[in-house]
Amino acid sequence: xxxxxxxxxxxxxxxxxxxxxxxxxxxxxxxxxxxxxxxxxxxxxxxxxxxxxxxxxxxxxxxxxxxxxxxxxxxxxxxxxxxxxxxxxxxxxxxxxxxxxxxxxxxxxxxxxxxxxxxxxxxxxxxxxxxxxxxxxxxxxxxxxxxxxxxxxxxxxxxxxxxxxxxxxxxxxxxxxxxxxxxxxxxxxxxxxxxxxxxxxxxxxxxxxxxxxxxxxxxxxxxxxxxxxxxxxxxxxxxxxxxxxxx
Amino acid sequence: xxxxxxxxxxxxxxxxxxxxxxxxxxxxxxxxxxxxxxxxxxxxxxxxxxxxxxxxxxxxxxxxxxxxxxxxxxxxxxxxxxxxxxxxxxxxxxxxxxxxxxxxxxxxxxxxxxxxxxxxxxxxxxxxxxxxxxxxxxxxxxxxxxxxxxxxxxxxxxxxxxxxxxxxxxxxxxxxxxxxxxxxxxxxxxxxxxxxxxxxxxxxxxxxxxxxxxxxxxxxxxxxxxxxxxx
Amino acid sequence: xxxxxxxxxxxxxxxxxxxxxxxxxxxxxxxxxxxxxxxxxxxxxxxxxxxxxxxxxxxxxxxxxxxxxxxxxxxxxxxxxxxxxxxxxxxxxxxxxxxxxxxxxxxxxxxxxxxxxxxxxxxxxxxxxxxxxxxxxxxxxxxxxxxxxxxxxxxxxxxxxxxxxxxxxxxxxxxxxxxxxxxxxxxxxxxxxxxxxxxxxxxxxxxxxxxxxxxxxxx
Numbered sequence: 001x002x003x004x005x006x007x008x009x010x011x012x013x014x015x016x017x018x019x020x021x022x023x024x025x026x027x028x029x030x031x032x033x034x035x036x037x038x039x040x041x042x043x044x045x046x047x048x049x050x051x052x053x054x055x056x057x058x059x060x061x062x063x064x065x066x067x068x069x070x071x072x073x074x075x076x077x078x079x080x081x082x083x084x085x086x087x088x089x090x091x092x093x094x095x096x097x098x099x100x101x102x103x104x105x106x107x108x109x110x111x112x113x114x115x116x117x118x119x120x121x122x123x124x125x126x127x128x129x130x131x132x133x134x135x136x137x138x139x140x141x142x143x144x145x146x147x148x149x150x151x152x153x154x155x156x157x158x159x160x161x162x163x164x165x166x167x168x169x170x171x172x173x174x175x176x177x178x179x180x181x182x183x184x185x186x187x188x189x190x191x192x193x194x195x196x197x198x199x200x201x202x203x204x205x206x207x208x209x210x211x212x213x214x215x216x217x218x219x220x221x222x223x224x225x226x227x228x229x230x231x232x233x234x235x236x237x238x239x240x241x242x243x244x245x246x247x
Numbered sequence: 248x249x250x251x252x253x254x255x256x257x258x259x260x261x262x263x264x265x266x267x268x269x270x271x272x273x274x275x276x277x278x279x280x281x282x283x284x285x286x287x288x289x290x291x292x293x294x295x296x297x298x299x300x301x302x303x304x305x306x307x308x309x310x311x312x313x314x315x316x317x318x319x320x321x322x323x324x325x326x327x328x329x330x331x332x333x334x335x336x337x338x339x340x341x342x343x344x345x346x347x348x349x350x351x352x353x354x355x356x357x358x359x360x361x362x363x364x365x366x367x368x369x370x371x372x373x374x375x376x377x378x379x380x381x382x383x384x385x386x387x388x389x390x391x392x393x394x395x396x397x398x399x400x401x402x403x404x405x406x407x408x409x410x411x412x413x414x415x416x417x418x419x420x421x422x423x424x425x426x427x428x429x430x431x432x433x434x435x436x437x438x439x440x441x442x443x444x445x446x447x448x449x450x451x452x453x454x455x456x457x458x459x460x461x462x463x464x465x466x467x468x469x470x471x472x473x474x475x476x477x478x
Numbered sequence: 479x480x481x482x483x484x485x486x487x488x489x490x491x492x493x494x495x496x497x498x499x500x501x502x503x504x505x506x507x508x509x510x511x512x513x514x515x516x517x518x519x520x521x522x523x524x525x526x527x528x529x530x531x532x533x534x535x536x537x538x539x540x541x542x543x544x545x546x547x548x549x550x551x552x553x554x555x556x557x558x559x560x561x562x563x564x565x566x567x568x569x570x571x572x573x574x575x576x577x578x579x580x581x582x583x584x585x586x587x588x589x590x591x592x593x594x595x596x597x598x599x600x601x602x603x604x605x606x607x608x609x610x611x612x613x614x615x616x617x618x619x620x621x622x623x624x625x626x627x628x629x630x631x632x633x634x635x636x637x638x639x640x641x642x643x644x645x646x647x648x649x650x651x652x653x654x655x656x657x658x659x660x661x662x663x664x665x666x667x668x669x670x671x672x673x674x675x676x677x678x679x680x681x682x683x684x685x686x687x688x689x690x691x692x693x694x695x696x697x
Contacts, residue, residue, distance in 0.1 A: 048367055081367050087360035091383045091461055100378060101368035133461045146364075153368055312671035313664050314629035316642055321664065324649040324656035401542035408544075408633075415545045422552065432549050440540045 001025060002047075002157055002188065007056030009042055009212075016042040017053070018212045024190055026061075026156075028204035029183055031221065032192040035235050039212040040192040041084070044159045047190075048081035060156065080155030084162050086146035088134035094121070095130040098149050105153070113152075120148040124178065140171040144178065157188045164195040176202050196224055196239055208232055256430050259421035266417030267438060269331070273403040273413070274442070277338035278396060284339065285346025286381065292347060293354045295376055303347070310344035315405050323409050334406035342399050349391050353384035386457050393450035397443045404439075414438050483658060487648055491659075494644030495666060501562055501640055502628040508567035509627060510620070513574025514609070520579060521604050531575075538572035547633055562634035570627050577619045581612035621678030625671055632667075641666065 002024040009017040016039050024030045032040055045051040047058055049066055058066040060078050089097050098117035102108040108116075121127040124144040126137075134142060143163065150158060160179075164172050172195070179202055183189055193199050199206060200221040208215045208223055210231045216223055227233045290296045291303030310318065318340055322333035357380060365375050385392070404415040412420075418435035422428045483491075520531040538546070550565040585608060593603045632642035639647075645663040649656040 050363055050367060077369060083360055083364055083367075085358075085360050087358065087364040089361060089365075089379060089383075091379075091386055091457075101365075101370060104371075104374045104378065105369040135461065149364075149368070308672060308675075309668065312625075312629075312668045312675065314632035314642065314667055316632040317645075317660065317663050317667055320642070320645065320649070320656075321660045324646075324653070325660045327653075327656075397540075401540075404542035404544035407548070415542060415548060418545065419548050419552070428549065428553050432545070435545055436537075436541055439542055439545065443540050 001059075001061065002190075003057075003059040004043075004047065005057045005059065007043070007046055007053060007058075009039075009046055009051070009053040016212055017046065020056070020209075020212060020214055022207060022214050022217070024157075024188065025205060026188045027183065027186060028188065029179060029202050030188070030190045031199045031203040031206045032190065032209055033194065033196075033199055033206055033221075033224070033235075034192075034209035035194060035238065038209045040209055041161055042212075043209070044081060044161050044190075044192065048079045048159060050081070077153045078156045079159065080150035080153060080157065081159040082143075082146045082150050082161065082163070084165060086134075086142045088142055088145055088149070090134055093131050093133055094126070094137070094145050097134070097145060098152050101149070102152050117148070117152060120151060121145075123181070124148050139166055140168075140174065143167070143175070147178070147182075151182070151187075155187070157190065158182065160189065160191045162192055162194070164193055164198050172198055194235075194239060196221075196236065200224065208235075252425075252427050252430060255425040255427055256434070259417075259425060259427075259431060260434075262412075262417045262421055263414060263434060263438065266412050266414040269406070269411060270400075270403050270413045270438075270442075273331075273335055273338060273406065274400050276335055277342050277403070278399055281339045281342025281399070282346055284343035286350050288343060288347035289350035289354055290376060290380075293351050295354070295372070295380060307344045307347050310340045311348070315341050315402060316408060319405055319409060330406060330409035330411040333409060334403075334411055337405065338399065338403060341402065342395070345398070346392070346395055349388055349395050350384060352391070353388035354380055356387055357383055386461070389450055389454045389458070393447055396446050396450075400442045400446060401439060483648070483655060483662075487655075490644045490648065491641065491662060491666075494639060494641035497638065497640040498628070498631050498642075499670075501559070501566070501631045501634070501638065502624070505563050505566035505570070505627055505631070506624050508563060509570040509574055509623070512567055512571035513578060516571055516575035517578035517582070518601070518604055520575065521582065521608070522600050535572045535575055538569055539576070543569055543630060543633060558634075558638045562631070562638045565634065566627055566630060570623060570630070573623050573626075574620065577616055577623065578609070578612065581616045581619075582608045585612055617681055618678050621674060621681065625674045625678070628671055628674065629667070 004020060004022045004024075007017050007020040008015070020039070020043065032043070034040055042051070046053045046056075046066075053068070055068055057064055057068070065078060088094075089100065092100060095114060095117055098120060099108075099110065099113035102113045102116070103110060118127060118130065121130055124147065126141055126144050126148075129137060129141060129145075134145070137145065147158075147160070163175055163179075167175060176198065179189060179191070191202070203221040205217065205219055206221045206223055207217045208229070208231075215229055215231060223232060224236065227236060287296070288303050288306055291299040292307060294300055296303075315337060319333055319337040322328050322336045323330060326333070328336065361379065361383075362375065365379050370378070403413060406413050407415045407419070410416070414435050418431050422431045425431070516531060516534065520528065520535075523531065546569055547565050551561060554561050554564065556564070582604075589607060589611075590603055593607050594600075598606070631640055634640065641663060645659050648659045
């Protein structure tokens with residue numbers, strides 16, 4: 001169980017997360033749903049240790065990972081996080097993007113790191129791109145490299161922030177397949193999205209976040225099917241409008 | 248067959264050779280040391296090295312806002328170094344301050360997201376700087392850096408003022424001795440232009456090998472005007 | 479060793495500073511005028527005549543100022559002040575011309591086409607459309623160039639009594655005082671130049687919204 005307890009995060013006076021608590025079961029796909037600006041990205045930044053927060057505890061299997069304002073020490077790399085823009089290292093090839101951190105942080109010899117990276121790229125079906133630079137890849141390929149790079153550090157939990165953004169429908173299906181394969185390998189996923197169809201197809205558990213608070217949670221994406229909260233109804237309405245505009 | 252001044256010019260050439268040796272050795276020493284020092288100051292000024300920002304700021308502003316000649320006078324008259332050493336020290340101070348500003352622009356052009364990604368992967372501060380920040384920053388500023396090195400090559404002529412025999416001093420000596428201003432002037436100018444061209448093409452080559460496939464966009468610092476754009 | 483300079487020594491430095499500022503101001507004005515004229519020439523001249531402008535601009539920019547000064551000071555038979563102004567203006571104008579040219583080049587070409595269709599001459603287009611529009615983005619670069627020019631005035635000490643020369647005279651006369659003299663000179667140059675560059679930066683801030691950078695590693 002990955003537990004987030006009483007997490008509060010402020011930016012100056014703006015409260016991004018207000019006493020946020022949630023429990024994410026391991027070995028399955030957790031989907032966080034909410035309108036943009038509801039605090040999803042902030043939540044991920046806090047869980048991953050990227051940003052300090054005022055209050056709260058992050059626990060994994062009963063071990064405290066991060067507590068309150070304590071300096072973040074992530075030497076165990078329990079949490080992996082794929083940022084929204086992928087942010088690949090522009091000056092390094094795909095292979096070097098994957099091997100850089102294992103070599104520097106885990107002191108893995110280059111040969112071993114590269115062997116593992118090739119395995120990972122094979123799994124992601126982009127082994128033929130190993131010597132290309134990030135700018136030569138399509139958005140979908142960049143995303144797969146970013147995911148592979150995060151997994152190279154052997155995280156137990158992987159955070160994906162809005163992975164369907166800027167993906168074509170076919171690529172969304174491919175991503176769903178990739179995500180399911182990752183879970184089958186024993187990884188826990190926490191995915192944030194405002195794409196309802198995507199959430200519906202992959203979610204084992206879903207959580208609705210509104211204005212920095214957890215509104216409700218459910219198995220599968222049930223909270224979207226018979227929405228009892230006006231916030232969720234409004235969200236669904238907006239999303240449907242947005243999608244119809246796109247068509 | 249040849250005009251008579253040709254002989255005088257040929258007689259004057261050895262002096263230019265001697266001057267060129269000084270110019271080159273000043274250029275290479277000040278270039279290497281100034282570049283390394285400039286990178287360190289740039290890291291301080293962009294806060295990658297914690298808590299030295301005010302110091303780095305002062306260093307840069309000090310040597311950018313005092314004429315190179317006055318810096319030279321400081322080492323020559325006040326600290327009483329020999330002309331060559333004073334010139335070298337002044338050029339190092341000058342080059343490092345200007346390089347620092349150029350490198351800083353490259354460092355600050357880095358997307359915050361990439362830094363975040365590296366931190367998520369657990370890279371230490373030093374690893375982040377040596378594997379991510381500096382390589383990318385330097386690749387982005389190569390054209391401006393070339394410009395900076397050309398300015399350094401030209402500014403080595405400052406040692407003329409403390410009587411060190413460099414190319415400019417050789418020009419003055421020769422032209423006074425043989426009374427041939429333009430001929431010797433164009434020899435001196437030719438030497439400086441050749442040096443500048445070598446620098447330009449060396450950097451182009453560097454750019455070709457590091458940037459072509461990566462397609463890293465160059466950064467032009469806002470306060471750096473008039474980039475030489477050789478045809 | 480006493481660190482106090484006599485009043486006449488200080489007066490010499492004061493005179494030098496006045497000369498430095500005067501020289502910088504006069505040379506800046508001529509630099510600007512000549513720079514605009516060269517940019518205008520390069521804007522108006524058809525291809526075959528471009529090489530004159532290119533030769534001047536690129537020739538100057540690949541030349542050490544000291545070398546240029548030595549040449550001008552040995553062959554130009556006019557009084558030192560005029561010589562210094564001539565040398566500084568003709569040297570820095572090449573850089574100003576280049577600043578103008580790149581700023582004008584980055585302008586929207588369609589406006590100039592539209593003006594040409596309205597029957598405006600190239601000269602009118604340059605003076606009423608290209609120059610005024612690119613002026614805003616050129617001002618920081620101009621100030622930067624004037625700052626360079628101000629520092630360059632220290633090099634014309636070959637014959638002109640400006641601040642650096644005044645300092646040099648004092649230092650050669652009494653080596654014991656050189657530390658004090660250099661300190662005074664450094665401080666004066668530093669504040670004058672810093673003032674100018676702060677002015678440039680604040681002008682740039684007005685024209686380009688610029689935000690202070692926070693620490694990238696949060697430390």
